[in-house]
Amino acid sequence: MYPTNRFNTAPQTTVSVLRLVDNAVVSLISVPPSECKSDAAPAPVRNDASTTRFAFLSESRIVELGTPEMAYEQTNAVVDYYQELNLDKDDATPDIQVQLNKIRMQWRQRASLNGSRGEEARAKLKMIENASNVFSNEDSRDAYDRSLRALPEVAEQDIDWIGRAWTYYFADDPGAASIAARKARNEHADDPNAHVISAWIELAEENWREAKHYADEAYVLDELGEDTVDVYRVRGVTFYFTKRYEKGIECFQRALAKAPREMVPDIAFRMAACYIRMEQYTRAIDICVEGLKADPDMDSATLLAVSQNCCEAIEKHCYNMNELEKSKNWFRNMRDKFTSLGVPHHLTKRIITFIDLYIKRIELLQVPPADPNRVPDFPLKAIGIAVLGIIAFISYPHIVTLLFFAAPTAWVVFYFVRHAEYKRMKEAYDQSVGEHEKVSAALQAMTEES
Numbered sequence: 001m002y003p004t005n006r007f008n009t010a011p012q013t014t015v016s017v018l019r020l021v022d023n024a025v026v027s028l029i030s031v032p033p034s035e036c037k038s039d040a041a042p043a044p045v046r047n048d049a050s051t052t053r054f055a056f057l058s059e060s061r062i063v064e065l066g067t068p069e070m071a072y073e074q075t076n077a078v079v080d081y082y083q084e085l086n087l088d089k090d091d092a093t094p095d096i097q098v099q100l101n102k103i104r105m106q107w108r109q110r111a112s113l114n115g116s117r118g119e120e121a122r123a124k125l126k127m128i129e130n131a132s133n134v135f136s137n138e139d140s141r142d143a144y145d146r147s148l149r150a151l152p153e154v155a156e157q158d159i160d161w162i163g164r165a166w167t168y169y170f171a172d173d174p175g176a177a178s179i180a181a182r183k184a185r186n187e188h189a190d191d192p193n194a195h196v197i198s199a200w201i202e203l204a205e206e207n208w209r210e211a212k213h214y215a216d217e218a219y220v221l222d223e224l225g226e227d228t229v230d231v232y233r234v235r236g237v238t239f240y241f242t243k244r245y246e247k248g249i250e251c252f253q254r255a256l257a258k259a260p261r262e263m264v265p266d267i268a269f270r271m272a273a274c275y276i277r278m279e280q281y282t283r284a285i286d287i288c289v290e291g292l293k294a295d296p297d298m299d300s301a302t303l304l305a306v307s308q309n310c311c312e313a314i315e316k317h318c319y320n321m322n323e324l325e326k327s328k329n330w331f332r333n334m335r336d337k338f339t340s341l342g343v344p345h346h347l348t349k350r351i352i353t354f355i356d357l358y359i360k361r362i363e364l365l366q367v368p369p370a371d372p373n374r375v376p377d378f379p380l381k382a383i384g385i386a387v388l389g390i391i392a393f394i395s396y397p398h399i400v401t402l403l404f405f406a407a408p409t410a411w412v413v414f415y416f417v418r419h420a421e422y423k424r425m426k427e428a429y430d431q432s433v434g435e436h437e438k439v440s441a442a443l444q445a446m447t448e449e450s
Contacts, residue, residue, distance in 0.1 A: 007237060007273055008203040030128040032404065078147050085361045096135045104128050105299045106170060112260035115226055117193075127161035147430040161187055165197045169204070177201045192218040192227040199234045203241070212238040228258045233267060234276075245274040264294035265302045272309040281317035285310060285334075292347045307350040309445065314355065319362075328362045332353050354446055361439045367432035382408040382415075 038399050048072075068162030072270035082089050085103060087096055099212035107128065110121035134144045161184035168177035184194040203209035215235040222231045252271040268291025275284035288310035310312055335355045338348045391406025 003102070007240060007270060008206065010200040010203075012185055017142065017303065036184075040215075057444065078144075078151055078382045079130070080125065080148060081134060081144075082226045084127065084167070086171045087133055089130075093135055093138055093141050096141075097132065100128055100132050100135065103170065106133075108299065108442075109260075109266065110264045112262040113229065114260075117226065117230075134259055159183075161195050162191065162197060166203070169197065169201055171316070174201055174204050174388035178205075190221055192222040192231055195221065196230050196234050197228065199238065199444075203234075203237060206241075208238065212242060225258075229255050229263060231262075233270070236267075236270060240274055240277075243277075243279050248274045259292045262298070265298045265306050267291075269302070269305040269309045270296070270311060272306075276313055276316070277307065279314045279316075284313035288313065289341065290339075292341065296344050296347060298347075302351075303347065304449065310351055311354045311447065314351070315358065319358065321365075324362050328359055331359050331362070335359070350446070354443065355448075357439050357443050361436060361443065364432045364436040364439065367429055368425070369429045370422050376415055379408070379412050379415045382411040384408075386412060 016427050032395070080089060085098060085100070091099070093165075104125065105120050107124050111118060113121065113123055113324050133140070135141050161180050162410065164179035165177050167186050168174075168438075169178055181194065181198040184191075185198060188194045195214045199211045199218065200212060200213035202208075215231070215238045218227070218231045219235055222228060232251040232255035236248045236255065241336060249271055252267050252274070255267050256271075264417055266288045271287050272284040272291075275281070276285065288306050291306045292310075311348035314331075318334060319325055320327050335352060338355070339349050341348060385408035386405060389408060390402065393401040395401075
């Protein structure tokens, strides 16, 4: 009922970073030295009828680009964002912005880490922001593209194959990612991250055994504990897919012990998946609650994963088709629990909506069907006797003739009352069936969303 394919994808942030090359400083020959700028703040975009100028951010300087007719002076290499961030040169500028936003999400959690991994991630985020400025509009992109074409070809050296492997992985290119990961392992055999990325790539290809091997390699190599969060997280996922759920939970607990709050929701939904498979639904719900409380600013993909696993656990914990009234009360208790968490509403909105739909579904299931057996046969004989009774009473007005008329008349009235009741119940039941189908479809759509 609930998708699990997201489980074998790397967290939105899990990677060794591409090393930033110093951004180029290209200045127009025609620009006097007095107009040159420095430091890490982007210059404003200036547009006029004769020229379009764009200033993009380097690590320590501003590069100012002019019209194609102007000559360029190169003092360093301009960062090729297309290559470093795996952007397609043929994509429209708005599409590139969408891709950059996606990449930014993937690095946000890792930037919260301490040590070199966090520094690398924060540098990566800075590169993404610089690229976002470059691709903010068509004019700035054209100026940037011209600067790239003006540069001489430089032989590639010191390629960060770990970062390159992640770049391909995020671009959903497992073949290229696998090759880059192999090169990373050859050049950095003792780096746990080279094996972490390899494990995620194999998970994406559903090669559980190979993924487990690389995750174990990373575990053995992480002697200093700098990559504990990454190592134990991916190792926990490999245990999940090999159905060793208790071991998976142990790994996720180790990851949680050192994870910054921004990473807690990602680990929480993975841990909840293990608890669900072990039919420990209350623990699954509790760890999802912990994830919701940890980071109110989590990205939408992680929030969706936490919410869906939480909903699955709630459903399996609360719903019993043989005890609908009790089930409804259990769902109501869960609703009270999530409305009183004290977290922003957008974090619990999906879960509460799911609970409300399930309560509605149970109420619809409790609508009884109309029983045609409760309606007597059409009282044709009673109607005939009543007519004769009327005639007799008119001819001989007496208590006996009155009773002769009243008895069959009462039976006729009873029939029509029962028939009207049956009709109302049938209409209510038919309506409940239609609403139940709609509610079930809405629940199905929520659980299948990815």
